[in-house]
Amino acid sequence: MTMDPTIHSVRAGRSVRPGAVAKSRGGARRTASLIAGGAALAMLMLAGCGGAPTAPQAPTASPPIGTAPAPPSAGSTAEESSPDARALQPPTSQREIEVKRATESPALVTGVRFAGHPGFDRVVIDLRHAVPGYSVRWVDEFVQDGSGKIIKTRGKAYLQVALSPANAHTETGDSTWTGGPVYPTGLTNVLNVVRIGDFEAVVGVGLALNRRAGFRVFSQSSPDRLVIDVAH
Structure with a gap:
């Protein structure tokens, strides 16, 4: 087979x-x-x-939060509504300030606050209604408006703030800024805040200082207030 x-x-x-x-x-x-x-x-x-893979996009930078317009330099008649980061630095100018402003009705001073910050002391004058005109100048002593009496207070330099038109009392005559007239602060340079007077639509506020130093002034709203910073 x-x-x-x-x-x-x-x-x-x-x-x-x-x-x-x-x-x-x-x-x-x-x-x-x-x-x-x-x-x-x-x-x-x-x-x-699908086409070619796309490259990842770089993240866009976010704007800084909380920034605000710059405050005026001390000694200028112009002002801004609020300070920026430069307002956190101690002021340097000692020039006197005067701001004239017309308002529909006098501002009402309801109180004064103060606090210490790194390099400067801050005094805040609380107001009802818009911030009026004001002046800030150096004086030899504080003299009470109306009576002309000298207000004695501890200090080596004296800065006087005058707001006009403004009142520190209601239509019935009740005071809206009570106490004083001298308010000890316990701060580094601003030793005392003094209620100088409330007379003929002018409210006077005194700052008794340990030494003459630079200062700045600016206004803020919501609520309305006038801010004075004094370097240490």
């Missing part, structure tokens, strides 16, 4: 016909072609779905 020649597979340990080997090789070629074609098609589909 005649038998077909065989090819022995060493690894499998079995015989394989030559025709079967040819068929197997042909099937492998077709499988490889299908895989290559599928990969190319997938790449084309990915390219069609």
